[in-house]
Amino acid sequence: MPHKFPVESKHILIDPERKESTDPQRVIGLLPIQPHHVVADIGCGPGFFTIPFAKHLAQGKVFAVDMQQGMLDEVKARVEAEGLGNVDICLSGELDIPLEKTSLDGVFLAYMLHETEAPLAFLRIMKKILKDGGWLCLLEWIKEEMEDGPPVEERIAEEDALELVQKAGFKVTSRPKINEKHYMFVLDS
Numbered sequence: 001m002p003h004k005f006p007v008e009s010k011h012i013l014i015d016p017e018r019k020e021s022t023d024p025q026r027v028i029g030l031l032p033i034q035p036h037h038v039v040a041d042i043g044c045g046p047g048f049f050t051i052p053f054a055k056h057l058a059q060g061k062v063f064a065v066d067m068q069q070g071m072l073d074e075v076k077a078r079v080e081a082e083g084l085g086n087v088d089i090c091l092s093g094e095l096d097i098p099l100e101k102t103s104l105d106g107v108f109l110a111y112m113l114h115e116t117e118a119p120l121a122f123l124r125i126m127k128k129i130l131k132d133g134g135w136l137c138l139l140e141w142i143k144e145e146m147e148d149g150p151p152v153e154e155r156i157a158e159e160d161a162l163e164l165v166q167k168a169g170f171k172v173t174s175r176p177k178i179n180e181k182h183y184m185f186v187l188d189s
Helices: 005-014 024-029 049-054 069-082 119-129 158-167
Strands: 036-042 061-066 087-092 104-111 132-141 171-174 183-187
Touching: 005 069, 024 049, 036 049, 049 061, 049 069, 061 069, 069 087, 069 171, 104 119, 119 158, 132 158, 158 171, 158 183
Parallel strands: 036 061, 036 104, 061 087, 104 132
Antiparallel strands: 132 183, 171 183
16 A cells, blocks of 8 residues: 655645745646636645645635645645635545536646555546546656655656556646656646
8 A cells, every 4th residue: 555645744845945846836837727727736735736826826716635634734724824715625535535526627636646546546536527628737756766755666657657647538738847856747638
């Protein structure tokens, strides 16, 4: 069973140094996102991407979705500190995502697909909660040994992730290079 990132280490996920390798604003700029979109940040952790999404979606909404209440408590505190009113906090199960079918313009999955027990089933659920023509962004760790990130044996190779998203019915629209440690797919539903 893949391990989940520990809540006790959530501070690592919102460390300002993290923006040096993965700037949320740059990532958002690579997405087909509009200010009125409804987006889910699934596996949101403590909100490293949730807060920038909420600021970008001035007329839209962000669902911050995670399986760990401790992560959601941190997101809630950060959302309140920023005075953001367009974030809904949602506790989920791995394959029990509390969002309606065809309710989202976009789904954002950052560094969490490798934590799922059934990645293909999970991606098929993501397809169902997206509107026709919706987008999905997948960020994952390159499958190589490095100082940070999950153990290499838990990572999903880029080619394997590509096969999974295609089996789930997504089409790749772009594969921007964001840094030396991660890969990114922007997909169309």
